[in-house]
Structure formats: structure tokens, C-alpha cells
Amino acid sequence: MPLRSSSGPVYRRIADDLRERIGRGEWASGAKLPSETALGEQYGAHRLTVRRAIEDLTRLGLLHVRHGAGTFVAPPALRYEISVDDPARHATAEGVERTYTSLGIEAAEELLRITAEDDTEARRHLELRRAGMLRIETLLYVGGEPCVVSSTYVENRRFPGLADRWDGQRSVYDVLRENYGAGLVYAWRSFGATAADADDAAAMAIPPGSPILLREGLSLDLDGRPTAYVRRRCRGDRMKFVLRYRD
């Protein structure tokens, strides 16, 4: 099989060709591609060269690879749209889980771990003069898939015994509110993009390096004191935040 695009490295020409063949419908959504070895024979290229093309298309979200099973055409990315438009509605910081379920999206939050771990960014935002933070890590399943890893940082001495009072069933915000009487409102949220590190990748069952939507935020207590800094890492192919100005 001759490769059409005449210039550039072989792996790119293979990627372009695979892309076109998928676009033409040669393999339907969810269908299994030939093995890497077989594709290598088709293109007259080594398996590793084909592999490089497949890796690139995987990061772009066009393919999905399952170890031992095969390489598949990824279904069109279904992105959950989360509205962040109405400051009033979001003045009260609520848990991620509720953010989704209130939109009619099936979601469940799981507590991964609570550790005493300092983070320079968190410390800066919480305006702490000395160390001593708790990091609460949770994993959010959306539509049955692990999609969001959250790290919430709070000052340790403001929430003594927090780890023990956790039943794993309530959101971070609810626990802070109910056990410590801390009312929380958002100060700001931010949106960025980064790559999945090994931990993110393992937690969300995606290849390392996959696009991640980085969602940070700071919550204040009712006295206006910085209280909780959260850093969420969301699967880029599943999440989307929308800011509506008018209909």
C-alpha cells in the first residue's frame, strides 16, 4: 500500500493515512484496527514506526488502545459541559459530585487518600506563613468512568482530626461545613491545560501525556479568609467548561 502524502517522516504519513481511512469509514467507530505488525506489513514499515503513528492519534483522541486486546477507533469524544456562568449560583462552594448530579449527569466521588503534604502553590494561595497542610485526594467517576482527580489543600491546624471524621460519603466541602462550621464561597477559579503525569494516567486509565484540563480554585470562609485551595485534573476528552453571557 503506497502512502499518499509524499513528504515528511513516515510515521506522520502513516498517521495521516490512518486518519483518512477512519474518516472514509473503513473502520467504524469502536471497530478494531489490524495489529501493529499487520499494519507494518501493509505500509512496508517497521512495527515501531506504525506504533509512533498510533500513539499520536491516541493523544488526539482518535484511537483507543487496549493492552493485549487491540487498537480501536475511539467513539466521538463525549464532553460533559459544566456551566460556570452564574456567580450567584456558585457563590456557595459545593462538591464536584453535586455539580454534576445537579446537571443530571451520573457522578460518584471516591476518597483516595488524605496526607500531610505541603505544596508551594497551595501555601501561597492559602496565605500560610508556615508549613502544615492536609491534602485530600478524591477521584470522581462521571458516567461510570474515572474522569477527575482532585487535590484539596487546607491548613492542618484549622481542621484537627479531619481524616478521622471522614466517612468517605460526603464531599470535602460538606465535611468542612458540617464538622467545622466553615461556610465556603468561591474567590476565583482558573482553567489551564497540562499533560497527564504517571499518577493522573493511572488514576483515570489514560495514557501518560494525555491532555488534561487543569481547574484550580480558591474558597474563602465567611470572614473572607482563604480556606480551601483545590486543584482538579480533568480528562481533556471528557470535560468542558462553559461560560454563558446571554442566550
Added chain:
Amino acid sequence: MPLRSSSGPVYRRIADDLRERIGRGEWASGAKLPSETALGEQYGAHRLTVRRAIEDLTRLGLLHVRHGAGTFVAPPALRYEISVDDPARHATAEGVERTYTSLGIEAAEELLRITAEDDTEARRHLELRRAGMLRIETLLYVGGEPCVVSSTYVENRRFPGLADRWDGQRSVYDVLRENYGAGLVYAWRSFGATAADADDAAAMAIPPGSPILLREGLSLDLDGRPTAYVRRRCRGDRMKFVLRYRD
């Protein structure tokens, strides 16, 4: 040199070790690492295995590779913070360039091309019953670096001769306003994450697969008719959008 972390693939252990050595200050920010071959000898691994580790760290933004010159420790990512908090201030859709310069950030927009190219997403948002769109592609330099690739879609027949009236010096929105009297306001904007494809990578001088912050938006004319759909692809290591609720 023995590798510390005892489990997992070699390339990950090398990546972890390099990360730690950078953290310890063995190489300062901007400093040049040993060549891939030399690192391979240090770790007793093949050059390609080292290379895999370097690729991962590059996507994470810790390293920066220059073909023919070497591998360098990337300076801490400087992210430009763009406020999207005040709907009133942004009611009038303005060009990207002005968004940045009004924040005191050096920015310059360059017209790449105008083509007649249909896009199903754009067509849906613009609510067009039939094909016939213009795609205006621009590249925004921020702080001297190419950081944002924008595609703006408008209905062709609403803006006849648009390509000819372009002097390349004004923003898309200004051209639409001044030449066609189209007042524009934002309807919504959205934030997502994806990977750089080959085109994005070439335009912004980043490796393919790098994290990209995807910023879409729809503008309406004063009659409330969908008029311009824009899709911006921003370097994930340079951009950050902030939504402020209160100080």
C-alpha cells in the same frame, strides 16, 4: 549510576530520576543536560529508552529540546492570566490582541490565511442551513512567542469580499465591525483541553501532542443572530483563564 525507584519500566525510572536531579538543582533552569547518548551510558540504558523519558518530561513542561543543540531544563512555565470574570466588560467582543495588550501584555496578531472551509461544529453553532463559510486563521504572538492559533468562522455571503478588505493589521472583530457594521457581543465561551496536532505544533513551535487549551466562543450581532464562531488553540504552558467571583 543505579536507579532508585525499584519498580516499573526503565524509562519511567529514568524520568523520575531526572526529575529529582533537576529538583535538587543538579542542572539549573535553562541549563543543558548531557546528550541522550551520554545519559544512556550513565543509566546503562539504550539511547531510545532515555529518549522516551525525555519526551515524557517535555510534554510535562520540565524539559525543552532543541534539535541539533541539546536538551535543556525548561524555565518555570510563565502563564499569562486572562480574566474572563466580568461579563459587562466583555459584552463587546474584542480581538485577542487587544485582550492581551489591555492587560499590559505584549501581543501581536498575524493573519495566516482566509479560506472557504466548512466545519460541522461551526455550522451548527452559526445555525446555517447550507454550507458556505469563511475560515479566518490568525496567529497571536504573546511576549514574542507564537502562543495562540485562532480559527474564526463566519457565513460567507454575509461578508462578501472580506478577504480583499483585510489589511492584516486589524482584528477580525474590527474588520467585521468597520466594514460591515456588525456589532458583536459574546453569547458564550468554553474551555477544554486537547493535544496539539501537526499544524498547531508547527505554528507554535511546540512538539506535536503538547497540551493545548481549547477556547471556543460564539458571538452574536446586535439582533442576536449567531455571527462569528471562534476556536482558539492556546499553548497550555503559556495560558490560563481566570474567573474571579470576589476579592
Added chain:
DNA sequence: AAGTGGTCTAGACCACACC
């Protein structure tokens, strides 16, 4: 010209999924 990263091939072995 020398050094560096970019690409490609060849072949091997391992880990996992499915039958």
C-alpha cells in the same frame, strides 16, 4: 567538522486479553 537530536529498522522478550 563535530556534536546533538530526529527517524527508522531489526529483532527480542514480557504482560495482558481472549479463547
Added chain:
DNA sequence: GTGTGGTCTAGACCACTTC
């Protein structure tokens, strides 16, 4: 067990930067 992807080595040649 068989087939699939995941990792690793060996060695080659090319393209680019730097001198």
C-alpha cells in the same frame, strides 16, 4: 495457547546547530 500491545536493545543514517 495464541495474539495483542508494552518495553528494551542494537545499530544505522539523516537533519540541524555550533564551531
